[in-house]
Every structure is written in structure tokens, then in C-alpha cells.
Amino acid sequence: MYGCCNFDTDKLYDLLIVGSEPQAWGAAAVAHMFKQKILVVGPGLPTSEVLEEAEPGGRIPQTDVREKLQWLSRQSAGQAINTPSFADKLATWYSDPGWELFRESGRVSVLNGVPEVAFRYTLRIHNERCHGLNLLITGRESPGDIAPPAFVPLEGLDVMEIPTDSRGNIRVNDRFETGVLDVYAAGSAIGKPASPEKGIMQGIAIAQRIVTNHLSLRHK
Incomplete structure (x- = not known):
């Protein structure tokens, strides 16, 4: 599912996902089912332990990922997704070139894209930039809170005028829309x-909306 992320600054993704909470997966x-190009920026597959050998920005080991995910599916602690079939699917998709994962240990900035060059949002990760049409934010830290395991420190929400409350939580409607075009948020x-099960279903609903919008635009 995920290759390494030596980012091609000219590459345009259909969906940028920040964080690795269940909604992201x-x-x-x-x-992925609808052949969208996806970039996930997060500490790892459902839990960071799965990728602990990988250095930030380096190639993710692929040889034993299926074994790890099968082991992960049997665990009950932490953020493990206790659905063997889901873990199986993740393992199967791991080598698919349509997915990319960047295991991020530093801060990530989200910037407005440039409509004239056909992308809406840019993630700046260290000195690299990745562009996308849609943005989903899952785990992130809030002021005064202990960061959840799946968070990615994310900067730039105020510049994009993404609404937040006094604790730094992003405000959304019942469809997880932020009010900023094609920016969604869920989870922490x-x-x-x-829970893993509920979070996955929320993520599925968000992606269905994104894909539906995308396909309808293609046919106009």
C-alpha cells in the first residue's frame, strides 16, 4: 500500500490525510477503491509500532508487514484495529503504488494551494511540499491536551481560517465539513x-462524500 515518500513536488494527490486515527484508514x-491518489502523513499504520523500524522519511519495510498486521489484529490494547479482515486489506494494499505514507516525526504545515495550477492545498513537511485537492485532518494536538498516539503536529489552520474552538479543536458540521472548501476533520x-470501528465508519462516510463530489465534477 505505501511506498516511501520521497515527495515529487509536481505530484498532485486527490486526497491528503493528516494523522493516523481510524478515520484516516x-x-x-x-x-483507494475508487483509484484516487492518496497521501497519508502520520505516525504509522493503525499504531505506530507497526512502523517503528522505519526512519522518518525513509523506506518502510515491506517484508514482514503482513505478519505484523495479523499480529496487530489480535491485540486488544492501544489503538489496534481488531478487525482481521481490515488488517488483511491493509497488508494487501501495502505495496500498491496508489498509496503513499510518510511517517512524520516533526511538524507539518498546511497551506492554501494555488487554484491556477489545479490544486487547493499544500502540506509542507520539512522542506518538501505535497499538493492535494481534498484534505482530511484526523489526529492532532490541542492546547493543554496530551497528544494522542496518532497525532501529527499541524500548523497553519489559522491562516487557512479553519474554525477552531477555545481548545484548538476544529469545528465541523454533521458531515465532518469544516466550512472551508474540501477540508474535512474528524477524531481527535x-x-x-x-473507537476503531466507529472511526473507520466515519472515515468511510467522509471519503464517500469526497469521491462523489470528485466524480460529479469529472462528468460536468
Whole structure:
């Protein structure tokens, strides 16, 4: 599913996902089914332990990922997704070139894209930039809170005028829309972390909306 991320600054993604809470994996699964180009920026597959050998920005080991995910699916602690079939799918998709994962240890900035060059949002990761049409924010830290395991420190929300409350949680409607075009948020990003099962379903619903919008635009 995920190769290494030596980012091509000219590459345009259909969906940029920040954080690795269950919503991220549900959304990525649906987007993958519809052949969308996806970039996930997060500490790892459902839990960071899966990728602990990988250096930030380096190639992710692929040889034993299926064994790790099968082991992960049997665990009950932490953020493990206890759905063997889901873990199986992640393992199968791991080598798919349509997915990319960057295991981020530093801060990530989100910037407005440039409409004239056909992308809406840019993630700046260290000195690299990746462009996308849609943005989903899952785990992130809030002022005064202990960061959840799946968070990625994210800067630039105020510049983009993404609405937040006094604790830094992103405000969304019942469809997880932020009010900023094609920017969605869920999980700890909105102050409402969910169980793996519920989170995956939320991510699926978000991606279905994104894909539906994308396909309708293609046919106009």
C-alpha cells in the first residue's frame, strides 16, 4: 500500500490525510477503491509500532508487514484495529503504488494551494511540499491536551481560517465539513476520538462524500 515518500513536488494527490486515527484508514480504503491518489502523513499504520523500524522519511519495510498486521489484529490494547479482515486489506494494499505514507516525526504545515495550477492545498513537511485537492485532518494536538498516539503536529489552520474552538479543536458540521472548501476533520482533531470501528465508519462516510463530489465534477 505505501511506498516511501520521497515527495515529487509536481505530484498532485486527490486526497491528503493528516494523522493516523481510524478515520484516516477508513477514508483511505474507500478512496483507494475508487483509484484516487492518496497521501497519508502520520505516525504509522493503525499504531505506530507497526512502523517503528522505519526512519522518518525513509523506506518502510515491506517484508514482514503482513505478519505484523495479523499480529496487530489480535491485540486488544492501544489503538489496534481488531478487525482481521481490515488488517488483511491493509497488508494487501501495502505495496500498491496508489498509496503513499510518510511517517512524520516533526511538524507539518498546511497551506492554501494555488487554484491556477489545479490544486487547493499544500502540506509542507520539512522542506518538501505535497499538493492535494481534498484534505482530511484526523489526529492532532490541542492546547493543554496530551497528544494522542496518532497525532501529527499541524500548523497553519489559522491562516487557512479553519474554525477552531477555545481548545484548538476544529469545528465541523454533521458531515465532518469544516466550512472551508474540501477540508474535512474528524477524531481527535475535532475533540471527539472514536473507537476503531466507529472511526473507520466515519472515515468511510467522509471519503464517500469526497469521491462523489470528485466524480460529479469529472462528468460536468
